[in-house]
Amino acid sequence: MNPLAGCLLLSCLLFASGLGAVLIRRNAIVVLIGIELMLNAANLNFIAFWRYGPNPEALTGLMAALFALAIAAAEAAVGLALIISLYRRHHRSDIDVAEELKG
């Protein structure tokens, strides 16, 4: 077992907790928190494989992590705007209200 294993195990557990939140919780904001956790688990893998993998001078893992960071920020902004819009319409913040996505 080397330090990479610790990173990978932590990333697995973070991803699983995010997935659990997405599948189990009903509140839309908690679902968004779960999505953020899953994105960050993937980012941790990028950084860990960059640090412990071959050829770290190419900076590929760092660049992927930086771009994923920016995309995750954009995703959070749009997701929260959608939640606020749904709340305006239905006065609830469950994702059950998004069952009829028409028009």
Add this chain to the structure above:
Amino acid sequence: MNAVFALLAGLTLGAALAAVTLRNLVHAALCLALALAGLGLIYIHLEAEFVGLAQILVYVGAVAILIVFAVLLVRGAELPEGRVSRAPWWGAGFTALFAATLLWAVVRSPVIRQATRPAPTVTVRAIGDQLMRDYVVPLQAIGMLLTAATLGAALIALPRRDPNSSAHQPTPP
């Protein structure tokens, strides 16, 4: 695996579990901020200082605050009554299966038995060089994406105007 990493990993994992299990949404958002700050510290520990600081800046500074604002706007923090979950057993079973598969794959993989490499030396100058040379097209695309996401978020969150009243509004000269 040294003590610093174990400490940071425990902090991150505990805060992440609290973020997805707490019923009070403000507490959940603050625990998410703690977990993301812990991840940023882990990046710094893994000698990716630039990404670690960017993570703390973007996530703890912006995304966590955004989520707290959304919680306050949605006013969901004080009414978590009723069912927490839609399909608890199905979801929990799938999550457990998924986690077990991932952990099994990690433990079986030959990658974790390789010798540790020495830390690479990366300067911010090298990162900027790469961003301006090899990754300049993705960088511009990310800029476009962020602009579009900002505009889209503002448009989506705008209050919906009544279509009947807006159709008869006089256009300003």
